[in-house]
Amino acid sequence: MTTPLRADAARNRERLLAIARAAMTEGDLALQLNDIARRAKVGVGTVYRHFPTRRALVEALADGAFATLVDEARAASRHDDVWTGVEILLRALLLRQVADPAFAEVISTGPDQDATATTTEHREQWSAAARVVLERARQAGVLRPGLTDDDLHHLVCGTAFALRIGDEPTLRIDRYLRVLLDGIHAAERNGVNSGTAGLQARRARS
Amino acid sequence: MTTPLRADAARNRERLLAIARAAMTEGDLALQLNDIARRAKVGVGTVYRHFPTRRALVEALADGAFATLVDEARAASRHDDVWTGVEILLRALLLRQVADPAFAEVISTGPDQDATATTTEHREQWSAAARVVLERARQAGVLRPGLTDDDLHHLVCGTAFALRIGDEPTLRIDRYLRVLLDGIHAAERNGVNSGTAGLQARRARS
DNA sequence: GGCGAAGCGGATTGTCAATCCGGTTAGGTA
DNA sequence: TACCTAACCGGATTGACAATCCGCTTCGCC
Numbered sequence: 001m002t003t004p005l006r007a008d009a010a011r012n013r014e015r016l017l018a019i020a021r022a023a024m025t026e027g028d029l030a031l032q033l034n035d036i037a038r039r040a041k042v043g044v045g046t047v048y049r050h051f052p053t054r055r056a057l058v059e060a061l062a063d064g065a066f067a068t069l070v071d072e073a074r075a076a077s078r079h080d081d082v083w084t085g086v087e088i089l090l091r092a093l094l095l096r097q098v099a100d101p102a103f104a105e106v107i108s109t110g111p112d113q114d115a116t117a118t119t120t121e122h123r124e125q126w127s128a129a130a131r132v133v134l135e136r137a138r139q140a141g142v143l144r145p146g147l148t149d150d151d152l153h154h155l156v157c158g159t160a161f162a163l164r165i166g167d168e169p170t171l172r173i174d175r176y177l178r179v180l181l182d183g184i185h186a187a188e189r190n191g192v193n194s195g196t197a198g199l200q201a202r203r204a205r206s
Numbered sequence: 207m208t209t210p211l212r213a214d215a216a217r218n219r220e221r222l223l224a225i226a227r228a229a230m231t232e233g234d235l236a237l238q239l240n241d242i243a244r245r246a247k248v249g250v251g252t253v254y255r256h257f258p259t260r261r262a263l264v265e266a267l268a269d270g271a272f273a274t275l276v277d278e279a280r281a282a283s284r285h286d287d288v289w290t291g292v293e294i295l296l297r298a299l300l301l302r303q304v305a306d307p308a309f310a311e312v313i314s315t316g317p318d319q320d321a322t323a324t325t326t327e328h329r330e331q332w333s334a335a336a337r338v339v340l341e342r343a344r345q346a347g348v349l350r351p352g353l354t355d356d357d358l359h360h361l362v363c364g365t366a367f368a369l370r371i372g373d374e375p376t377l378r379i380d381r382y383l384r385v386l387l388d389g390i391h392a393a394e395r396n397g398v399n400s401g402t403a404g405l406q407a408r409r410a411r412s
Numbered sequence: 413g414g415c416g417a418a419g420c421g422g423a424t425t426g427t428c429a430a431t432c433c434g435g436t437t438a439g440g441t442a
Numbered sequence: 443t444a445c446c447t448a449a450c451c452g453g454a455t456t457g458a459c460a461a462t463c464c465g466c467t468t469c470g471c472c
Contacts, residue, residue: 006418006469034459043421048461108371146381150372155382158368162360165314172360175352179361183389212438212449240428249452254430 013050015040021061024101031057055112059119061102066122069096069103073129082140087181089133090156094177097160098169108157127153144186155180219256221246227267230307237263261318265325267308272328275302275309279335288346293387295339296362300383303366304375314363333359350392361386 005013019040024031031054037044051057072092079085097104111123130149137143159176163169211219225246230237237260243250257263278298285291303310317329336355343349365382369375 003418008469009419012420032459033461037421044461045421045463046419049419052461054460108367110372144385147385151378151381154368154371154378155365155385157371158364158366158382159361160364161314161367162364165360165363166316166356172357175357176361176364179350179353179389180385181389183385183387209449214438215450218451238428239430243452250430251432251452252450255450258430260429 009050012040012042012046016042016047016050016057017060020057021102024061029101033057053114056116058102058105059116062100062106063116063118063122065096065100065103066106066119066126069093070122070125070129073126073133077129077132077136082136083142083185085133086137086143086184089130090152090181091177093153093156094160094163094173097157098163098173104157104160104164108160142186144184147184152184155184215256218246218248218252222248222253222256222263223266226263227308230267235307239263259320262322264308264311265322268306268312269322269324269328271302271306271309272312272325272332275299276328276331276335279332279339283335283338283342288342289348289391291339292343292349292390295336296358296387297383299359299362300366300369300379303363304369304379310363310366310370314366348392350390353390358390361390 016036020031020036023036023039028035033047033051033054034044036057037047040047047057051060069092073089076085076089076092079088093107097107106119111120115123127149130153134143134149134152138145159180162176163172166172222242226237226242229242229245239253239257239260240250242263243253246253253263257266275298279295282291282295282298285294299313303313312325317326321329333355336359340349340355340358344351365386368382369378372378
């Protein structure tokens with residue numbers, strides 16, 4: 001489909017990615033493309049040829065993390081315990097975001113027009129794998145009713161955002177994740193499978 | 207302390223705020239100051255005199271909502287039922303953010319150097335009022351142990367973020383809030399006050 | 413070692429933030 | 443009313459950055 005990159009081009013591409021990753025990791029979320037070019041000792045044109053837009057660069061940075069996540073999601077769907085599968089799934093989605101700011105940016109914004117083919121594909125693979133895990137959980141009645149796949153996706157992204165505010169995100173991961181998991185677990189309330197009843201009862205009170 | 211504004215200055219200030227609010231409400235989160243100036247038929251200089259930085263303008267926009275929130279927090283601390291107080295408190299924090307993007311931006315970023323005096327004061331009043339509600343809840347044992355005031359603040363901001371992703375935020379407010387509230391409620395798990403034990407047991411499993 | 417396609421660089425244009433200062437106006441005083 | 447000055451206004455200007463464009467260079471195949 002795409003002719004393989006010429007040697008020098010491939011070299012430059014890697015160099016740019018490496019430098020962009022470094023910049024982003026050390027906190028420069030703005031990722032000024034001119035700046036990246038200068039640091040990479042490369043013309044601006046080269047940057048824009050490889051990554052026509054800032055978003056394209058960020059997506060390229062996120063590719064690795066995204067692929068890993070898809071694997072983790074598939075592994076989660078194979079886990080014996082249904083609920084544990086959900087925990088693994090959501091924890092993976094959260095950890096990837098904490099570890100990789102570029103990935104966090106991509107995953108917590110809607111699918112973009114003119115997104116990379118790779119990213120689009122990853123996105124589909126991810127939601128397919130996640131759907132399996134979550135649907136299993138719904139069948140087993142361990143997932144709070146009324147929550148869509150998208151809801152869960154958003155809530156995890158929200159949790160990642162919560163971690164980004166304030167210091168020492170990594171120390172708070174488990175705490176926040178626990179809150180989320182308990183919030184979306186059905187069986188935790190009123191003994192067994194309370195289903196919608198529990199939700200309504202509580203809602204009426206507030 | 208500050209000499210009262212001259213008539214024309216006050217007029218301009220109000221006009222700028224009105225236009226900025228309109229711009230932000232209709233989705234222009236970038237808030238380009240030159241653009242605001244043009245729309246208000248005013249020189250750029252005027253904008254920068256009143257609001258030395260973009261952040262200052264956003265804070266000014268958020269002032270009203272922030273004041274309201276402080277009132278709501280104080281009301282929550284006077285509520286008979288301790289847990290209901292918590293629900294009211296966090297729901298108010300969430301609703302204000304959904305309703306007012308400027309406020310959302312201010313509240314979900316750390317206290318800024320060179321922040322407005324008003325904003326700083328609001329921030330203090332808010333955390334004082336919130337502290338009362340949350341401390342009461344801790345005493346009563348209805349709040350999950352191990353969560354600081356800041357944690358709760360962050361989690362609500364995260365929930366607001368989750369709502370901003372995707373369509374129809376308002377329709378999802380109750381659902382997401384319910385998840386959060388159940389996640390931070392202690393008494394919901396294992397009958398009564400499970401305390402840290404419940405947390406540890408579940409953590410060990412995952 | 414020659415050739416054409418692919419890649420490169422950086423000058424350039426356009427946009428917007430932010431500053432600065434000469435001109436204007438409000439509103440108090442006589 | 444007429445005057446005065448501190449406060450305020452406007453927009454030209456500077457600077458930073460995004461994004462494009464095109465003449466030159468390099469790769470790698472024949």
